[in-house]
């Protein structure tokens with residue numbers, strides 16, 4: 206696998222993951238400065254999932270995600286400045302400032318948001334796929350959610366409907382082991398989530414979500430199957446969130462040692478090491494990437510800072526068309 | 527008598543926690559279940575420490591399965607337990623609305639009086655922390671619409687501390703709304719649990735010129751507005767409805783009979799809210815007592831936007847109350 210990796214592609218994967226990481230570190234900083242308010246859920250540690258899966262989606266495919274969606278939005282190519290402006294609440298933001306961190310939308314990129322009701326977007330994903338099928342469009346609907354969401358009735362209803370109606374949904378479960386402070390063993394009677402797919406007659410795979418190359422390969426197979434058959438696919442990515450659930454979380458429910466153990470599997474250092482080890486890139490290349498990303502993130506912050514507040518007279522906009 | 531009642535100053539969060547702890551100590555049939563109430567310490571740290579005190583059988587973390595665990599709460603109540611079910615945020619309560627309406631509120635009637643559901647559901651709600659359109663609403667009116675439920679709103683520290691026990695004593699399902707923006711605020715509570723009657727509204731401030739009738743997030747705002755108005759010679763009475771179903775007409779009517787003017791204030795969306803009902807009851811029953819048309823201040827009809835300035839503009843603020851009252855006082 207790694208031998209088939211060329212410099213261009215390896216650098217691209219690395220760049221995308223590093224961009225998400227740096228962007229979110231900056232966001233956390235801006236949160237403490239009260240530039241960003243409300244809830245802020247960081248994706249740090251899970252970057253390989255969004256980046257790996259997104260490699261296999263085409264422009265006409267559609268994405269739905271959760272409140273932990275900065276990574277998905279960036280990996281999809283939503284403009285970093287418009288995301289940052291959204292988190293500031295400025296009208297130049299990708300959702301006109303109305304949504305904030307949890308509700309990033311960019312229809313130009315077929316990015317259908319940021320849903321903050323856990324499980325709330327799974328049914329919609331099925332419906333979008335139904336629409337695609339009815340209109341004979343060969344597009345995939347890719348739906349990201351956490352393992353916590355897989356306990357909701359919505360998950361089970363959506364899986365059954367997708368299979369029953371034979372529609373092209375890629376369900377990506379990001380199993381980071383915790384739903385807020387509830388460890389998977391306290392939320393699922395059967396913790397091997399991949400066992401849930403076959404019960405609905407859905408093709409299923411499980412992959413190491415800390416390895417971007419493995420995720421990419423699994424997503425490639427999944428999307429090829431969906432495009433060939435029009436049927437749904439369930440992809441479980443085992444991963445870990447390095448940071449707190451949100452900025453309001455004292456992390457009473459897990460040991461620091463566990464977090465440290467997982468940090469040894471950091472998807473970014475892992476890819477860096479293997480690319481350098483295989484002489485595909487050098488440490489200087491990484492430094493160069495860092496510099497490029499620093500500028501990009503700073504530009505996003507500058508864009509958000511320069512953004513404007515929507516006049517209060519427009520409060521009732523966007524309620525009806 | 528009053529001199530014997532001891533008051534202490536605590537945060538709203540602590541008031542709720544003390545109420546839960548006391549109820550659990552008094553009756554071993556009482557247990558708390560909800561998302562992240564145990565190991566996480568409660569999404570808003572309300573139940574922090576209770577897991578250590580009572581153990582995981584009585585402080586039950588539940589998976590993300592709102593319809594399932596509210597249904598389970600109903601079942602446990604049917605079979606002799608006294609569950610307190612926590613809904614982390616009012617928006618998530620919608621996933622369990624079927625259980626609340628079609629079972630909890632309905633079983634007594636549908637079974638011809640055979641079944642009681644002594645269930646308490648605590649729901650945290652409200653606007654003011656920039657949590658945007660899926661995490662910040664005041665949906666008391668949705669629940670207040672449903673016969674079979676008792677719907678309470680803890681707009682003060684006193685009620686946060688003392689509403690739970692009478693709610694648990696009720697043979698019928700009770701919904702208690704709590705307000706997240708108040709959690710860190712300190713306020714006075716009495717140590718005497720007998721202070722809260724969950725069948726009655728409560729006059730929080732006596733006045734003779736106008737009645738501000740409100741509940742929940744409106745109570746402290748109305749009291750602040752009344753203080754400002756007092757300095758300008760307007761003596762406002764503040765009525766905290768606190769029981770949104772069944773409504774206590776008499777306390778409201780008595781107040782309006784005294785002041786002859788009424789302003790209704792709430793954060794819930796303006797149309798078809800609790801104020802609509804209170805206003806209609808005033809018209810039907812004591813219309814001739816009024817010296818001025820009743821006015822309502824409700825939430826703007828928009829899903830709550832994220833930016834602070836728009837969020838603030840979405841719900842009535844102290845200044846809006848003051849301005850509305852000045853307008854009403856112009857009528858003779």
Ligand SMILES: Cc1ncc(C[n+]2csc(CCOP(=O)(O)OP(=O)(O)O)c2C)c(N)n1
Pocket residue numbers: 273321322323324350351352353354355381383384385450561590592614618621
């Ligand atoms: C229906 C609903 N219930 C509860 C919540 C509160 N909540 C937000 S995120 C979360 C945990 C979700 O965990 P998971 O699905 O595993 O995703 P993760 O946050 O780990 O990415 C909870 C309980 C919510 N937003 N929606």
